[in-house]
Amino acid sequence: MSGPANPLPVEALADYLRAQGLAGSAPLQVRVLAGGQSNPTYRVTAGEGRDYVLRKKPPGTLIASAHAIDREYRVMKALADTGVPVPRMLHYCESGELLGTPFYVMEYLAGRVLMDQSLPGMEPAERHAIYREMNRVIAALHAVDYRAVGLGDYGKEGNYVGRQIARWSRQCRESTVPMNEAMHCLMDWLPEHLPSGDETTLVHGDYRLDNLVFHPTEPRVIGVLDWELSTLGHPLADLAYQCMAWRIPPSLWRGIAGLDLPALGIPQEAEYIAWYGAATGRDAVGHWDYYLAYNLFRMAAILHGIAQRAADGNAAAEDAVETGAKAGPLAELGWESAQRYTATRK
Template sequence: MSDIAVDLDRLAEWSAGQGLTLRKPLSANRIGMGQSNLTYLVTDADGTRVVVRRPPRGTLLQSAHDVGREFRIMSALQDTPVPVPTTIGTAQPGEIEDDVPVVVMGFTEGLVLNEPGDTDGVPLDVRHAIGIDMARTLAKVHAVDLQQVGLDDLASHSPYGPRQLKRWTTQLEGSRTRDLPELDRLTQVLQANVPSDDTITLVHGDFHLRNVILDPDTGAVRAAVDWELSTLGDPLADLGSLLAYWPQRGDGPSYLFDAAAEPGFPSRDELTAAYLEASGRDGATVPFWHALGLWKIAVIIEGVRKRAMDNPSNAAKGGPPPAQMVDLLVQRAWRVVDEAGLRA
């Protein structure tokens, strides 16, 4: 089986119908570190580049890997202050791939921090600016007028915390590889401490260093990518997710991408302050959302491990994450819960 899960000849034919000429032969390379949807940089014979995204191979969990939905979100954001890639089109099943939809978007040039060493040569002031602008970009996401951009019906407007806990608990039960008593006990604590605030905005759902394309000179966010988990919900959930993905000195090992722990990058407290200043929101419930963010990443990683066990071709470069990653994320979440005094 080919490592490239996109029919490049059919892609060229489909693109012509979208007003985009891709001259054969096309080449493709898998990009990014995501282990959910598969993302490829496709280059034609003239050097034109596009990004192609499709669901993973194998059996998919219900509602997961909906590339068409994330394409709709990015399309709706084209004329807003939220930086996103240029959208080109969605190919329905049978047009490029027989069994799944495929989405195509423009290539955004910029700095991508994916692997250890990618920060080499990035000045300390630019590193700091990256974190601060990411926090401010989140505030832009949460300021989007849902009705104006046509996303008011994207998801339920019911309280977000219970929805998240229900969704990801269900996902865990469909992708569990082993007994996880500490994760299950953490679920109970989170269920007992759901905030009562019912603020509803657009949320990205998976906002972190690997999901942004940056200006290498200023650190500004040129594009936020990977909107697969985007929905309507509490804006502080996005901040909690960013904090969960933002290691800092003193955290100990986590198997997460640890670039943010290097000199120059702002601390989690600085990120929080920058976001609250830009958004004007109150941060009282941030610890809950931080803990829930860590809990959700642990559930996602367990699902990644299950998909890689079922079909090794779904694993990104370097293979699937180790079981210890889930355990360490749960331990970090417990530290946040204990420091905040949250109890079941």
């Protein structure tokens, strides 16, 4: 069957996949896994033992750097023989002739995608093991020799955080939607307090629980997904992105702040970053509040952009106004982190 969003030409796709050796004579079955503003994603079954995921760019005019499925395919293919679990890449089609836009095909991972970071319904020991595994995988990612796997030109080396701050600040200053005082403070403060000791590794850019596929029964990651924002960047900025969850309450955004973490079996933030430090040899503590302030600012800027699109009348999501309204409270959390950082540097 074909899903309702961006339905695929099933017969033509079946012929194409047969030509690539990815399908036999069995009828092709297609169903939507994700759509909307993300890269439309489908589960494709081409007979027994032939279960794939097809991911394509959305139709229409796109921002040049957005929906970079070619980069997703490239980075996951490069990571195939590393310590970072990724699905096996099977085919990339640059032409838009068949499906309207470029697409790639990868293996389907039969596992669990866990959406709620409090991991409801689990025992404390299992929650603890899930968090331990997430930490192990991001440490493994930052240990990859990106040049050795052919990703030496995957992004710019150095000053990743500085460039990101400049990019998001520029977008915010060009907007017409008002910003709260915390956003203005962060835009001034962040570039003035950039930590010394820059470092470059491969970074995921959106590393969080629901972008991981876990084994059906074991607390083991079998695949890291959604590499659209991956690049060469600063490893601690990448780690702090995930760790914003410890500072954000569930009532505001996807966070775990304020929950009874010991009772749940979820590590405290300090324990989580200590695991990473032990695994990588990096001092994740010294400038920690800076990288948290940066990430909370970045997320606030992203949500502010959604608020701007809602004000302009071209936001796709129905909850764009509600989502955009979260920018201010996130910026306030970021400014709190900035002030903590300043206090510790005196």
